[in-house]
Amino acid sequence: MKKSLLMGLTLMITSTAAAQSLTGAGASFPYPLYSKMFAEYKKSAGVDVNYQSVGSGSGQKQISERTVDFAGSDNPMSDEQLKAAPGKLLHVPTAIGAVVPAYNVPGVTEPLKFTGQVLADIYLGKIRTWNDKKISALNPGVTLPPLPIQVARRSDGSGTTYVFSDYLAKMSNEWKNKVGVGNSLQWPVGTGAKGNDGVAGIVKSTPGAIGYVELVYAKQNKLPFGSVRNRAGRYILADNGPASLAAQGVVIPADTRVSLTNSANGGAYPIASFTYVIFYQDQKYSGRTEAQAKALKNLLTWMVTAGQQFNEPLDYARLPANVAAKAKSIIGTLNYGGKKL
Structure with missing residues (x-):
């Protein structure tokens, strides 16, 4: 019984810890903006977002290989690239540059x-x-x-x-x-x-x-x-x-x-151009937890709503209202093994 309880607590702690950290990689285009956004998001939500500025091409490769939670890219992936991915990928614009x-x-x-x-x-x-x-x-x-x-x-x-x-x-x-x-x-x-x-x-x-x-x-x-x-x-x-x-x-x-x-x-x-974040619609893959999936959804939602306040001071245009609405609608389709987040 004690061993079972200990294992349960360990799983809870691991899940919570995972939810406090997200990783992204890709475009250098939005890097100054994302650096500011993610620093502010950590202050308000306590979630550490590690974004590596390695270029859109590398970001697209890493999300296709499922080695990051999200990719940053200034150009959308092609239909051929999306078909070759192991799951359905979604694009959400975060700014115009x-x-x-x-x-x-x-x-x-x-x-x-x-x-x-x-x-x-x-x-x-x-x-x-x-x-x-x-x-x-x-x-x-x-x-x-x-x-x-x-x-x-x-x-x-x-x-x-x-x-x-x-x-x-x-x-x-x-x-x-x-x-x-x-x-x-x-x-x-x-x-x-x-x-x-x-x-x-x-x-x-x-x-x-x-x-x-x-x-x-x-x-x-x-x-x-x-x-x-x-x-x-x-x-x-x-x-x-x-x-x-x-x-x-x-x-x-x-x-x-x-x-x-x-x-x-x-x-x-x-x-x-828009600059995009790219991520999987179904977040249940590669051992990801539901807590990680919810953490990503919360981050993305914040980026296209409250996070927009950081765009203009750093010389990026905010998303027009109609684009922000489309972005929120796309984020709303995220699920975890078919279960809506």
């Missing part, structure tokens, strides 16, 4: 203007100097130096790369046909670095450099970044408002998996 062309051009003090075609030509290696006539034509009155352009890009599997290449493919048939869209690409030119912070580091230390990074990384590193012409023909400088408008120019499907680049909204910043 902007990918900006950050640069280091000595002597240039005002934001440069870019089009999608010019950005594609730079990353195709067709535009090689800052005073190229195609850049100069977009920036009359700006004295651009004859400085070689040093292209910086990601070396790891990256959702930021997916978002940037998704936009370039919509702007340039040559990019679409030669390079395409993906987390990892065969780059025509450039120096690779790991994470948004790695690309920002190259740009910051290299005169003549240009790199695509999430807005907060440009701001944290005090990097100038350019405005980008949107579908309406307006040059938009990235900020929370224009990033949020991107989601108002597309139809958001029930599963929320959608591209926000080149939004039809006239005020939208054109290189914007």
